[in-house]
Amino acid sequence: MKKQLGVLIPLLAVSVVVFLGYKGFGWENSFQTVFGSSLPWQEESKREAWTTFQNYLEFARTHNLSGIRSLSHQISATCSDQSREEECFALMDSVHAFASQLEFGEFKHIQMDERQIIMFTDGPTVAILYFTRDNNGAPKVLGLRFCLEDEAVLDSCVETDPAKRDRDGNGWWDSVESLFYH
Numbered sequence: 001m002k003k004q005l006g007v008l009i010p011l012l013a014v015s016v017v018v019f020l021g022y023k024g025f026g027w028e029n030s031f032q033t034v035f036g037s038s039l040p041w042q043e044e045s046k047r048e049a050w051t052t053f054q055n056y057l058e059f060a061r062t063h064n065l066s067g068i069r070s071l072s073h074q075i076s077a078t079c080s081d082q083s084r085e086e087e088c089f090a091l092m093d094s095v096h097a098f099a100s101q102l103e104f105g106e107f108k109h110i111q112m113d114e115r116q117i118i119m120f121t122d123g124p125t126v127a128i129l130y131f132t133r134d135n136n137g138a139p140k141v142l143g144l145r146f147c148l149e150d151e152a153v154l155d156s157c158v159e160t161d162p163a164k165r166d167r168d169g170n171g172w173w174d175s176v177e178s179l180f181y182h
Contacts, residue, residue, distance in 0.1 A: 095144075
C-alpha cells in the first residue's frame with residue numbers, strides 16, 4: 001500500500017497541475033490539439049454565444065432594433081440614425097439572409113477569454129463570429145466575417161497563436177478590435 005501511495009500521490013499532483021494549470025502555462029492550444037478544437041469547458045460559452053447570435057438574427061428578421069441593441073456590442077451609424085430606418089431594415093434583412101444559413105455544428109473552433117469570443121468554421125470559406133463580453137460575462141454580437149482560407153498560409157483567417165492575437169497589449173485581440181467603430 002505504501003508503495004502504491006508513493007506512485008499515486010505524484011501522479012495526482014501532476015494531473016492537478018496539468019488539468020487546472022493548463023492556461024497559466026500556455027498549454028491550452030496543446031490540449032485543443034489533443035482533445036479536438038473545442039474543449040469541454042468551452043462548450044457552454046460556445047452555446048451561450050450561439051444562442052445570443054440566433055436571438056440577434058431573430059431580432060434582425062423582425063426589425064426589432066431595441067432587441068438588436070440589447071445583444072450588440074455596437075450599432076452601425078445607419079441604424080443609429082432614425083432618419084435612415086429603411087436602410088437599417090435593409091441591413092437587417094441582408095444580415096439575416098446570409099447569416100441564418102450558418103449552423104452551430106459548423107463552428108468547430110473557439111477562442112475566448114474574459115473579454116471576447118471568436119468562433120469559426122473550417123475552410124476553404126471560413127465563417128468567423130465575433131463577440132465581446134459585457135461586465136457580467138454575457139456575449140454581445142460584434143460581427144461576422146467570411147474569409148477564403150489560403151491553405152498555404154496557416155492562420156490566414158484567424159490568428160491561432162495567443163502571443164500574436166493582441167499585438168498592442170491592451171487586452172483586445174487585434175481581429176476583435178478591428179471591428180470596433182471609432
